[in-house]
Amino acid sequence: MRYAYYPGCSLERSAASYHTSAMKVADRLGLVFQEVDDWNCCGATEYFAINLLPAYALVARNLALVPGDLAQMAVPCSACYVNLKKTDKYMGKYPQLAQRVGQSLAAGQLGYRPGGVQVRHLLDIIVNDVGCDAITKGVVKPLTGLRVAPYYGCLIVRPENGFDNPEYPTSMDRLLRALGAKVVDYPLKAQCCGGHMTQISEKVAYELIRRLLHNAAEYDADVIACVCPMCQLNLDAYQGNVNRHFGTDYRIPILYFTQLMALALGLSAADAGLGSEIVSAQPALAKIAVEVPQEEDKKARKRADKRALPMPTMPDEEA
Amino acid sequence: MMASGNGQPSSPGTFFEEVIAKTPGGEALRLCLQCGTCGGSCPSGEDMDYTPRHIFAMLAANMKDKVLRSNTPWYCVSCYYCTERCPQEIPITDIMYTLKRMAIAQGLYEDADAPDWSQTFIGMVEQFGRSYELGLATRYHLTHRPLGKIRLGTFALDMLRRDRLALTPSSIRNTSQLRAILDKAKELEGAQ
Incomplete structure (x- = not known):
């Protein structure tokens, strides 16, 4: 095709x-x-x-x-x-x-x-043209035991995009099940991540992100799977800001559905593009015995001892 | 006389008619029932000056200044829940875009953050044909929200450390073709 x-x-x-x-x-x-x-x-x-x-x-x-x-x-x-x-x-x-x-x-x-x-x-092409049956046949490393919350966000299903329900989509649920994951069914899966609101009103954006993280956490998700770079960026790169803003401690890794597919199909962690998440996926992926590449380690060792150079620190960054 | 959202007559040349004319499919706005499904479905509705339902009543009443000065269109996150659920099939998200365009064209907005973000973004796209996140964020934050730059710094550092921010813009090859297309479109839009 x-x-x-x-x-x-x-x-x-x-x-x-x-x-x-x-x-x-x-x-x-x-x-x-x-x-x-x-x-x-x-x-x-x-x-x-x-x-x-x-x-x-x-x-x-x-x-x-x-x-x-x-x-x-x-x-x-x-x-x-x-x-x-x-x-x-x-x-x-x-x-x-x-x-x-x-x-x-x-x-x-x-x-x-x-x-x-x-x-x-x-997602439409993978689920409907390739199909979950064909994908199941290709799975060599099932995601058994991993609790995945499928997060659809808005624009894949609205307005009336035809291949799934605009309010309660299930395509990714079926796909993740075909990969052997335990799919977490939670109410906010098609709610908004805030889009560009992080740049316009942090108060509005952080609340929208918090709701999603809270809801996925309530249902014990190990990882959130997403289908859009904007959703991934908001939930992953702003998770720390959300925690600081609300005094919460969410540490939910946000991966693309294709990354989980790559792992289940037996591709390497590098081929799955792992290691660039801001919120580490390692604790969650340890459940399915996946080692996330840590490119940062080398750079971290090269850095001078903090005590050598007294740098001003922001209050919320103190160890 | 045409019917407005409240079944009241609407004259040509009014604000209400202008919004309809500038929105593809905007005619549906005449059918608003004031049911409030839009506001009830809106994830950012509680932070808006007026909910979408309220805005539509104000549109029908031609309250141009108050509508265009409100934060409502700028707090629309384009999630299309309202558009999906509207029983009268009003393209609500598109109407919010129309209100943004009219507010910018007439300089009627109170808080400049959102319009400036959109304009900075589009400036980059018109120049390179692609969006350039680091340049966009730097230009926007340094010119509009310098006090926020420390927080942006942590974010940018996290992203740079994981190789997720490009240091130089990526550009399409045929920028002159894109420019010709956009110039023509602007000319046609101006002539409308």
Whole structure:
């Protein structure tokens, strides 16, 4: 099965572990992903707040760049997914918008006909095209004993994206079960991580993140599995800030579903892109006898003794 | 006369009509029942000046200044719960984007953080064709929230230590093509 592949900006660096694990898993499952040449940013949730037509034109350039022999596009980031899917859908639904986006693309010698590319989330392709039965057959190292909370967030299932229930999705639940994990069913699995709110109002963002961590912790999750780099960043990189803000002590590792798939399919920890999480996954993954690479160790040893250079410390950073 | 959200007549050229015209599918706004499903589904509703339901009543009453000055559109997290649940199929998230655009165009917002974040982000994308997280965060935080930079420092350090922040921006090859497309789109939008 061949697909155009649109990684999105996050997968280049901040979510490189998602890209690495997705590529390795795809290869193992026989999926061929051809990266869209010279793709550009989808505008995230920002461009629509500034200019309407340029926002759609920006997204549409990516659809226009898909080679004619590829009918479907695989998208791992939920925010990119919703923008690409929505642009295609709105161009089909609103002829005036389609015409003006078309005129804009023509200024760059490009063109796109709505419906020309079927935009699909990576999770959809794995669960529905490959299928859980085929995946179960490939599992060589089942995630037995690992309690995984599938976290869907918003944009993979809303608005009306077709392949799963918008309020109570279950695709990833089935996939994780196929990998041998104990799936934690918790009420907030499709609630919002706050998106860009960490940059705009920390108070609002931290509360949204806290609710999710609290709910997953209430149901004894060892790890949260996610499908979007924004969700991963918020839950992982801001978990420490949330703990400081609320006086809590959550230490829940946040991994991409493809990382757990890689492990179950017998790929190495490096192929699974492990080791770049801010909240260490080691205590949780010890349950399934996985060693997380510790690249930090070498650097840590090189650092001078703290006593040698009296540096000012922030109160909340004191040991 | 067309019906507004409250079944009251609405004249052309009003704020209410402008919002509808600037939103794909915005016509559905006329059908608002004031049921409050949107506000009840909103994860950030309690921190908004007015819930979405409240905003729609204010739109129908053409309370332009109060609506555009409120934090409501900026506190929308684009989770689409309201859009999914609205019994009248109003594209609520899209309407919030329209209100953001109108607030920026008319300089009517009280707290500059959110508009500045969006504009800094888009500046990077228009320049490179890709988003550049470190440059974005640095420019935004140093110019708008210098007091927050110590906390940002810890975050950036964590991310850098795990090789999750690029030190140089990544760029597409055909930036001139992208620029031509965006310029044309801006021209068409301006001519509307």
